[in-house]
Amino acid sequence: MLDTALRIAVGAGLGAVNIASVADAMGVTRPVVYSCFDDRFSLVNALLDRESARLLTATLGALHSATGDDPDQAFVDGYRALLGAVADRPAAWRIVFEGNPDPELATTVAEIRRVVAGASTRWIAPALKNWWGTEDLERKKPALIELFMSSCEAAVRVMLDSANDLTADDLAPLYGQMMSAAYRAA
Template sequence: MPQDDATVKRNARADRRAERRAEMVEAAMAAVRRHGARVSVAEMAASAGITKPVLYRHFDDRADLQRAVGQRAAEDLMERIAPALTEDLAPRAQIAAVVDAFLAGIEDEPELWRFVVHAPVERETATEIVDDVRSQIATLLSQLLGARLRAAGRDSGGAEAWAHGLVGMVQSAGDWWLERRTMSRADLTGYLTALIWDGAHGMLGDQEQPPVLRTVPRAQGS
C-alpha cells in the first residue's frame, strides 16, 4: 500500500535526523581524539560546527551523547575482533589473533577507550557500553570454544563461563597496559596467549606441547 505524503515526509525527517545524529557522533569522536577523554560537550559541539543547544536537540544529555559515541567506538572494535574470531586458524594462533586485535584496537584509539571506559562522569553509561562489548565478544568466543571442545570430544558446558572469564582478563590486562606501557603489544599478546593456551591446551586435548611461560625480553622503545 503506497504511503501518503505526510508519512513520506515524516520518514524523510526521521532519516535526516538519524543522519545528523550520526554526523555529530563522528564529530564528537574526532573531538575526543583531539582533546582527550576529558573533552567538554562544547568542544564536541564545536567539532561538529554547531553550538551546545543545537547538539542537545539530538541528544538528551551528556550521557546520551557518551553512550552514542561509545556504541560507535564499540562497533569499530568489534569489526577488528570479529575476523580473528571467525577465521579458521589453529587454536593457539586464533587466541593470539583475538588478543592482538583487541589490543590493537585500544592502542589505535586510546582516548576513545578512556572516554568510554574512564570518563570522569556517567560511569553507569560507561559500564553499560563495556558490558555490551564484553558480552558480544564473549558470545562469539563461547561459540568458538564450544565448537572446538565438541570437536575434541570434550564437555562444552563450561565454554560460556570460560569465554567471559577470558574476555574480562584480556580487557583488564589491556587497560593496565594502555596506562603503563611497560612492554610492547607483541610481548603482552605473547604473555596473554601463553597463559590462555595453558588452559586451552588441556581443555581442547590438543597434542601440541604447551609453551613455557617465560620472561620475554623487553622490546626496544617500549
Template sequence: MVALLSPTASPARAAHLGPQRRRPLILDAAFEVFIEHGYEGASMAAIARRAGVSKPVVYACFQSKGQLFTELLEREERRILGQIAAALPAEPGADPERTLVEGLTGFLRAVAESPDAYRVIYLAQSDPVAARVQRGRAMQVDAVAALVAAWLGSRGTPEPDRTARLMAHALVGAAEAAARALLVEPDLWDAEEMGQTLAQLIARGQNAV
C-alpha cells in the same frame, strides 16, 4: 584515530554547515573534550568552544550531553566491535595457542593503535559507558564461545557448549584486563609481546580442560 582527531572540516567552518554535516564535527570535538575531562567534567559549552560553534548550535544537533555521549559511544562501539571481530579467527584451528595468540594480539594491537577510543570504553566510569561495555562484552563472549565450543567438540569434551561459555567469559575478561594494562602502563608492554604472553598462560589452563 586520525579521522577523529583530524576532522574533515575546521571548527571555523562548523557554524556554517547544516545540522547533518555539523553532527560528526561536534562528535569529534566532544570526543576530545570527554577524553580530557571525563563525562562528568565535560560541558556542552566546552564542546561548543572546541567545535567552534555556539552552545545553541550544539543543542540543535543533540538535545543533551547524555544524547551526545550516547551517539559518540555508538559510533566508537561500531568501530571497536569491527576491530574485535577482525581480530577473532573465523575457525578455531588445530592449534589453540596459535589461535589465541592471533586473536589476542589482533585485539591488543587495535587498542594500541586507537588508545583514546578504548580509554573512553574501558577506563570511564559513567553509567552510559558501563551499559555499552556490557552489551559489547556479551557480543564478544558469544563469538568466543562459538569458537571454543567447536574446538572442545572436536576433542570430545563433555558438554562443550556449557564449558565453552565459562571459558569465553574468562578469555574476554583476560583480554579486557590486558587492554586496561596496556592503556595504563603502555611503556611496560607492546601489543605483540602482551598477546603472546597472555595466550601462553591461558593455553596452559585450557590444556587442563
C-alpha cells in the same frame, strides 16, 4: 565534533561532555554544535554509538582473526589483533577501560560484552572440543568463556596502562600462550 567529545570524555569523563564543553574545545559557538546535535543527550548517544560500534567491530574482528590448526598461534593471533586495535584507537578504549567507569557507559559496555561473549562461545566451544577434547564441555563452557573475556579485558587494561611499556606484539604471545595453556588444562 565527536572526536572532540571523545577527547573530553577521556580527559574528564563522559559527564564532562556537553554542548558547551565541545564548543569551547573546538573554538566555536554553541549554535554550531547545536546545528548537529539537539542536546547533550543526542551528542553523548552519538559518541557512544560510534565508539561502541568501532569497539565491537574491532573485537569481533580480532576474534575472527584467530584461525588455523595450531591453538597456541590462534590465541596469539587473536590477542595481537585485539591489542593492535587498542593501539590504533586507544582513546575509544580508554573511556571504557580506564579509571572509574562512567554510569552512562554501563548499558553499552554490557551489551558489547554480551555480543562478544556469544561470538567467543561460537568460536571457542568447537576449538575446545577439536583441539583438546575437553570433557564435560557444556558444564565448563560458562567458566571458560568468562575466563577468556576477563583475560581479554585484562590485556586491554595492561595495554592502556601508561606505566607499562609492553606493546601488542609483547602482550599477544604472553596472553595467547597463557589462555591456550589454561584451555588445554580444562
